[in-house]
Amino acid sequence: MTVLICGAGIGGLCLGLSLQQLKIPFQIFEASGSIKPLGVGINLQPNAVRELYALGIKDDLKRIGIQTEEFGLFSKKGLEIWTEPRGLKAGYNVPQFSVHRGELQKLLYDTLIERTKRNTINLGLKAISFKNLISSVQLQCVNTNSNKPEAFDGDVLVACDGINSSIRKQLFPDEGDPLWNGAILWRGLTVASPFRTDASMVMIGHDTQRFVSYPISTKDTDGNARINWIAELKYNPDKPWSKSDWSKKVDKSKFLNSFFDWSFDWIDPLKLISETSSIYEYPMVDRDPLQQWTFERTTLLGDAAHPTYPVGSNGASQAIIDARKLAFNLKVTGTNEKALLNYEKEMLPLTAKITLANRNSGPDALLQVVEDRCEGNFNDVQEIISQNELKAHSEKYKSVAGLNIEKLNNSKSILSSLI
Numbered sequence: 001m002t003v004l005i006c007g008a009g010i011g012g013l014c015l016g017l018s019l020q021q022l023k024i025p026f027q028i029f030e031a032s033g034s035i036k037p038l039g040v041g042i043n044l045q046p047n048a049v050r051e052l053y054a055l056g057i058k059d060d061l062k063r064i065g066i067q068t069e070e071f072g073l074f075s076k077k078g079l080e081i082w083t084e085p086r087g088l089k090a091g092y093n094v095p096q097f098s099v100h101r102g103e104l105q106k107l108l109y110d111t112l113i114e115r116t117k118r119n120t121i122n123l124g125l126k127a128i129s130f131k132n133l134i135s136s137v138q139l140q141c142v143n144t145n146s147n148k149p150e151a152f153d154g155d156v157l158v159a160c161d162g163i164n165s166s167i168r169k170q171l172f173p174d175e176g177d178p179l180w181n182g183a184i185l186w187r188g189l190t191v192a193s194p195f196r197t198d199a200s201m202v203m204i205g206h207d208t209q210r211f212v213s214y215p216i217s218t219k220d221t222d223g224n225a226r227i228n229w230i231a232e233l234k235y236n237p238d239k240p241w242s243k244s245d246w247s248k249k250v251d252k253s254k255f256l257n258s259f260f261d262w263s264f265d266w267i268d269p270l271k272l273i274s275e276t277s278s279i280y281e282y283p284m285v286d287r288d289p290l291q292q293w294t295f296e297r298t299t300l301l302g303d304a305a306h307p308t309y310p311v312g313s314n315g316a317s318q319a320i321i322d323a324r325k326l327a328f329n330l331k332v333t334g335t336n337e338k339a340l341l342n343y344e345k346e347m348l349p350l351t352a353k354i355t356l357a358n359r360n361s362g363p364d365a366l367l368q369v370v371e372d373r374c375e376g377n378f379n380d381v382q383e384i385i386s387q388n389e390l391k392a393h394s395e396k397y398k399s400v401a402g403l404n405i406e407k408l409n410n411s412k413s414i415l416s417s418l419i
């Protein structure tokens with residue numbers, strides 16, 4: 001009764017760790033030959049952090065990341081529009097974390113290796129296709145070292161192979177590339193003095209030019225932290241752009257000039273960009289929500305199922321929730337199609353709403369409202385937009401993303417009744 005997991009990203013590894021907790025056999029197949037700390041910062045929302053705590057990695061998370069305390073929106077002139085507490089400061093009984101994506105992946109990988117006595121993670125095996133059989137499923141891979149094909153049989157197959165999933169491609173051959181909205185994100189990490197609470201996440205600007213930043217570590221003895229930043233510019237979406245590749249490095253000269261006057265007394269985007277050595281380019285892409293994830297003994301999870309714009313801190317968080325919900329159903333119903341369908345029934349509608357909300361009513365949406373009303377210049381923000389409007393928007397998004405404080409505090413970790 002083996003569960004075949006394609007992809008050892010955040011979603012695939014959390015599924016493996018959850019199945020290990022439930023004593024359900026599994027095998028993970030990862031295209032990369034090694035797990036390197038790739039990527040830059042990501043945020044983990046309290047609903048996902050609660051699940052990571054339940055996986056027993058509370059102390060490790062504290063070691064590799066920082067508990068986020070505040071979220072804020074600012075105009076392109078650096079003026080405060082809206083700020084709200086986050087994580088414990090907001091009243092959740094678990095924190096929000098900002099971490100380095102690659103370090104989180106490595107932590108999950110090392111934990112899984114340590115906990116499983118036999119080899120459950122197969123590196124250098126790239127999934128090519130699958131076949132649903134009568135009472136099993138077969139995954140066909142290519143060994144990236146020998147270039148030889150290898151096949152593996154299991155009870156069910158879970159595609160956790162990210163936004164360019166090969167399993168999803170087989171299921172939806174006409175879908176094509178991810179959908180680009182015209183924005184390009186440049187992402188980087190540099191050591192600098194943190195701003196505001198020292199654990200604040202800020203979004204500055206508007207729809208066509210934006211700068212997002214947050215620290216992913218606490219301060220060192222010099223008072224500096226690792227500061228994650230994302231600079232964003234919007235172009236004509238009809239212009240061709242490279243396929244989504246999280247590891248594409250570019251030179252800052254491509255966009256630095258656009259931020260020449262973005263230096264404020266509390267944060268200096270121009271300096272942060274200028275002092276960063278490795279910068280990664282990524283187009284703002286997602287895919288339309290699907291009607292169905294499960295096809296007999298095969299299903300999709302995380303970015304393979306519901307890639308979304310990274311504006312609401314829910315890419316990794318939602319992959320973790322998916323993994324826990326699927327593990328729950330595999331334990332309760334057995335490693336069969338019914339378990340996959342039950343998981344899909346609960347998670348597909350929720351994640352579809354998040355994907356759609358992130359397109360035009362994510363947490364950042366009110367930045368453009370302020371830009372339209374005053375071009376980012378004001379003395380008193382209340383004259384531009386009411387605090388009630390800002391609060392209502394924030395609450396609405398939290399409810400779509402499953403982050404209602406009271407609801408979350410009154411519920412337990414997803415597998416708590418089974419362990």
Ligand SMILES: Cc1cc2nc3c(=O)[nH]c(=O)nc-3n(C[C@H](O)[C@H](O)[C@H](O)COP(=O)(O)OP(=O)(O)OC[C@H]3O[C@@H](n4cnc5c(N)ncnc54)[C@H](O)[C@@H]3O)c2cc1C
Nearest residue numbers: 007009010011031039040127161162246302303315316319
């Ligand atoms: C290298 C990398 C860097 C990233 N950097 C950032 C970042 O800086 N900020 C951010 O917000 N998000 C980033 N992301 C995306 C973010 O990690 C995901 O949105 C989120 O964690 C959901 O996780 P996932 O497990 O569904 O997908 P992912 O984390 O994308 O993991 C997918 C995994 O599947 C593997 N894979 C792909 N194709 C195959 C195949 N055919 N066979 C076997 N394995 C396969 C990949 O190598 C990867 O390990 C990055 C993803 C990757 C892969």
